[in-house]
Amino acid sequence: MSYALPGGDGFTDVAEIFLEASGDMDPEELIFTEGFTLYDSMSALEIGDPRMDSGMALDDEQRPPFEPLAPLLPEELCYILDRMIACEMEWHAGFTLSQTVFTCLHVHHLEYISPDVVPLHVQLQEDPVRPLDLVTIVLRAAVAGMLKCCDFAWREMSKGRVQDTEDWQSEKCSVSLLEGTPAGVVHAWLEHARTWLVRHAPSSMSCREGLLDRILLRSQLLELFRLDPIADRPQFATLLATASTLLQSIRSRPEIPPPGRDSAGFLAFDPHITRRLNSFMPLRVLSIPDQDTSWDALESLLRGWADLCDLTDGENLLTWKVVGDLWATLAPPRRRVPFLRSLAQSCFFDGYRIVGDKLPRWLVDQFFQDTVGIEYQSIWTTVNNRWVGDTPPLKDIEQKLIRILIAYNKSSWFNPPRRRRYLSRSLLEWHVLYDSATQLIEKLQITDESELSLVRAVPRAVLLWRLSTLRELVLAGFSLELYVPDERPMAYWYAAQVVRRHLSVLQEVEAAPSEALAQEILFNRTYLTALESMCTAMFLITLPLLKCDTTRLSLNFLRRYKWAFRWEYKQILTPPVLLPDLQEFLSACSTALENETLSPSAYFLQAKAALSELKTSLSGWASRWHTERLHFIQDLSVIAGLLAEVTPTSLDGLPTFDQRMLDWAPSRYRWFPSIRAV
Amino acid sequence: MSAPPSPSTPPRTPSIELLKSILRSTLRIAIADGRVFLGTFVGTDKALNILLVNADEFRLGPGENPGGRYVGQLMVPWRLVKSIEMQADGVSDGEREEDGQGDGEGDGDGLYV
Structure with a gap:
């Protein structure tokens, strides 16, 4: 078959002109059109160079022409549906659509596999073991379902709460995600596919149950992506439960073996599709993970949705903070896919209301109630009664607080570097708020001790959040591998200072009326005590990393802080409370080295003992995520024990301590190095 | 591009003059792997590395991309060139885009025979 050349017929051969001119040109001569320079020419893509030419097909990558209506065995269709899920999960993991979802070639031929447009000659070639309806009804519905799910996810992620090209890839390469097709239509196609499998598929057809489960699973997923976890909570929970059951059912069946390389099932995916799509960047071919890993990813997505449902069901601001901080630290990647991180932010604040139906003022009430166990109304009444002058600036404080609390909670679902950047920026805002609260109570005329204690809780609550932000900021630097070796002692020393101050402020919080708050304070006292010991011990054992170049140290300090x-x-x-101070750090180093009683190993043992106490702690604000928090505590306890074994029992042993034992590569111990054999 | 360091020099022969006269014309270059590039010719060198800007890539065949895809600025080495043609007078880039072949968005239905 011959194909007309693009551009039409009005072209003439100019090869001779080029060849003759080339013969007459000097070896170093260049011919450019006016305004085009040698520099401009350097940015041209070289055709035929596999590193630059994304459209180049190597000989071993040649494949037969794709036939969208090629009949499929039920097993082949099962394989295609499973790999579609695998591709979709990889897109959610942050790869591009063209490397993942668009490698399914039926995506590009959806209009040709509609049952309404199948040519007669294809219908006449019906193969009893490869019913054409498997392609035109079942596969078409599944492909459309996948695209529509991607469309809903795309819409959520394009709200700007996660970063395009950083967290996820929005590039659609001019391929439709069925944006103009209502979800109801796709749902009807899936329902049609289900009906066909139940009523019309040959009774002897293999994999019928498996196909049915997969189609039903896609229907559930489509609804889950479409619905609002808050507004449609009851329906959402049912869908999640059904989807999980279907997934278990699919996984419990024997795995579908991959079809042969020449089969229509295998040829339904072209990993090199990027060379044919409009794309702004050269993309490598992605190796899609095996099916088990992909099912795990889907299971994590479902669990992430369930977590979000439970979070939005709660009534506590501190639960959002505890869970947000915990996940930001633990970062279980599959449960923190960008879609879920964006959805969590949308659920927390949609631009008008907090967690669905609450006014922003709810944040102020919860902030004081959950942090220091005091009702904001009583603070408001006392301040208004004791204020001398016009109106107390409570509105201003409320507005600042609302702004910062929304931003803080959203930041827990940012990617780690962005979160750290936000935390560093927010410290000033917290301090402004702390200053406003401090100034406020100084201008009150209060003599009654109980009233005084009530209003003092305002700056104290702000300070607690600021200190917790500071701690997260400094320790996140370890997870992100920001610190060079001679910055580590300072970071640990400063973290220990922050934690110590946090503990002392926490001591000032009086008996909390709320049971959850009392549990949380108790948990934090023990946890922070352990953390302080570990940070102090790490400061001591990393001291030998400190170089004597004070200029370099000072420059690093100014840059890092x-x-x-x-x-x-x-x-x-x-x-400001507890700004980092280099001179103070240097004198702390001298004092520490002169103190012969200090024992890094003993500090780690103290920490391990304190962390062990937490095994029996109650949930506090961690609510149903307490088990996850305990896993994190368990990890800290493990590394504290390991470090206690290898670190010196006194500072005399510090010069001989082999620093190579500390492995600073990111590990499950997050802020602390793991141990390696030397 | 295997670019020599010196800048362009004035043409010395009619053949070079002729080549310069077709600068800024639309070229259609077919290469050995079956692809066809349509773009504006902006430069070359003695080795005939051909520079096109505003170029589209087309693949001919079933299931390929008859609408083309925009690839921007590219350089085609002469060793890959199977045929090189120049668009006849009177058809500008703008008109090419109106034909649906300038931005990779065209339906390309008319390309098949």
């Missing part, structure tokens, strides 16, 4: 040197701090009346 630049958030502490913002000029705005000088404009604020109240001095």
